Amino acid sequence: MKNSQKKQNVSGADLGVLLNTPAVPMRQPRTTRTTQTIGQILAAAERVFAEAGLAGATMAQLAAACGLPKANLHYYFGTKEALYTEVLQTILTLWLDAADAIHPAASPRAALTAYISAKMAHSRTRPYASKVFANEVLHGAVHLRSYLGLELRRKVDEKAVVIEGWITRGLMDPVDPRHLFFLLWAMTQTYADFDAQMAAVLAVPSLGSADFAxxxxxxxxxxLRGCGLGHDLKGTDR
Amino acid sequence: MKNSQKKQNVSGADLGVLLNTPAVPMRQPRTTRTTQTIGQILAAAERVFAEAGLAGATMAQLAAACGLPKANLHYYFGTKEALYTEVLQTILTLWLDAADAIHPAASPRAALTAYISAKMAHSRTRPYASKVFANEVLHGAVHLRSYLGLELRRKVDEKAVVIEGWITRGLMDPVDPRHLFFLLWAMTQTYADFDAQMAAVLAVPSLGSADFAxxxxxxxxxxLRGCGLGHDLKGTDR
DNA sequence: GTCTATATATCGATAGAC
DNA sequence: GTCTATCGATATATAGAC
Structure with a gap:
């Protein structure tokens, strides 16, 4: 932890706008081969970081996961931490858009239904991404401070206005919009992050699509019921 | 990771019944001084493991956190992993009891209210414990397999019967009891585990008691509304 | 029981051949 | 760009004085 300043050109502290800020200075226009290799490394790294965390993952594991020598990863990303922040980036760009189901023209019921469905789809299809993010926030979000405090906060503020509008117009019951988001994130992401616990309690080897449903x-x-939108709920959930 | 078999007498694999199974063979009856020291180490370790995870925490950090030399921690617990499993133990014993608010004689509304309140109190008063547990489950729960699959599953099965009974007697709407637990855990524990994200979105340095409320x-x-128990909800939540 | 000093392993990162 | 070999730092764990 003392050699943090030695070579790394990217650390949590100097992440600026965060998105569209490559961790490594862009080299010459990348060849298709290079782009492919980088994509493979990022995909493999997502899984390794999800399973072991930033500290627990080793360059040897990361290299083995994508079938390359360690030196190649250093060539492309410089440091382990830089590779990690790039993995985080790809996750964030994937996520911010889901909330756009929530816009003033939509009905609260349709919007919340679509948002929950989208978030659950993310937990089902990209569980590793969810776990990397969860691990990062769990340990203080030191690599995400600017993202959480700027972009995410801005997005949530924007969506909170939409929900407040629905409430003012009497379209749904009054609830705190930000805490509603906190609970929506918690409930949907737990199906990715805590799958080990769920599988153990349900006595199954792993969660299936039926469990997600x-x-x-x-x-x-x-x-929906909590927001006063459950008047005509069809069927039960079991 | 190759020296795992060298000295450690406790690893995730050979945790038996888990509770009441000391990680280190009990020495002679402990003196008050020794018990105090062990308690201080465990308390400090809970915080360090919460902030850095098992892999990220170093013996030097753990030692500094409780003001002792590294060698003393090894004297009491043998290995870092053994200390970690003991920290997990203390957390588990603390947690299993909360669910006992849910018993057949109680009303569903009172029982769920008490359970939610107890779980939120845990998130507020013992956030480090929650984070250690979350980190462990997030990374596959390799040190908790037997606990999750035996004791926790047994407890959840038991409480699921209680809830099924309430449903059969028409005291609440039909919901899947186990998934209800998953969501209760997710919603309450997120106030400990994801506090960094919440604080950033709310633009406050840290969560206060008002946020928890x-x-x-x-x-x-x-x-309560989701379970058909919200007929006479007093007030709103903001 | 407590502590300093140190052995040994492993990690991140790099040098340099190809 | 790719890879092998290796350096230096740091980690866990222990030896042994007190």
Whole structure:
């Protein structure tokens, strides 16, 4: 932890706008081969970082996961931490858009349903991404401070205005919009982050699509009813 | 990772019943001084493991956190992993009891309210414990396999029967009891585990008791209404 | 029981051949 | 761009004086 300043040109502290800020100074226009290799490394790294965390993952593991020598990873990304922040970037760009189901023209019921469905799809299809993000926030979000405090906060503020508008127009019951988001994130992401616990409690080797369906139905039930939108709920969630 | 078999007498694999199974063979009856020292180490370790994870925490950090030389920690616990599993133990014993608010004689509304309140109190008063647990599950729960699959599963099965009974007697709407637990855990624990994200979105340095109160009220609202228990909800959650 | 000093392993990162 | 070999730093764990 003392050699942090030695070579790394990217650390949590100097992440600026964060998005569209490559961790490594852009070299010459990349060849297709190079782009492919980088993509493979990032995909493999997402899984390794999800399973071991930043500190727990070793360059040897990361290299083995994508079938390359360690030196190649250093060639492309410089340091382990730089590779990690690039993995985080790809996750963030993937995520911010989901909330756009929530816009003034939509009905609260349709918007919340679509948002929950999208978030559950993310947990089902990209569980490693969710775990990397969860691990980062869990340990203080030191590599995400600017993202959380600037871009995410801005997005949430924007969506909170939409929800406040729905409430003012009497379209849904009054609830705190930001805490509603906190709970939506918690309920949907837990199906990716805590799958080990769920599988153990359910006595299954791993979660299946049926488990996700039951969970999504229950989340919908709680949220829609909790917001006063559950008047014509069809069926139950089991 | 190759020297795992060298000295450690406790690893995730050979945790038996887990509770009441000391990680280190019990020495002679402990003196008050020794018990105190062990308690201080465990308390400090909970915080360090919460902030850095098992892999990220170093013996030097752990030693500094409790003001002792590294060698003393090795004297009491043998290995870092053994110290970690003991920290996990103390957390588990603290947690299993909260669910006992849910028993057949209670009303669903009172039981769920008490359970949510207890879980939120845990997130507020023992956030480090929650984070250590979250980190462990996030990375596959390799040190908790037997606990999750035996004791926790047994407890959840038991409480699921209680909830099924309430449903059968028409005291609450039909919901999947196990997934209800998953969501209750997610919503309450997120106030400990993801506090960094919440603080950033809310633009505050850290969460205060008011934030916990708003969160608890909203969780109550969603759960009680979602279970058909919200007929006479007093007030709103903001 | 407590502590300093140190052995040994492993990690991140790099040098330099190809 | 790719890879092998290796350096230097840091980590866990222990030896042994007190």
């Amino acid at each position: 039951v969970g999504e139905a229950l989340i919908l039930r709680l949220v | 708003v969160g608890e009220a909203l969780i109550l609202r969603l759960v």
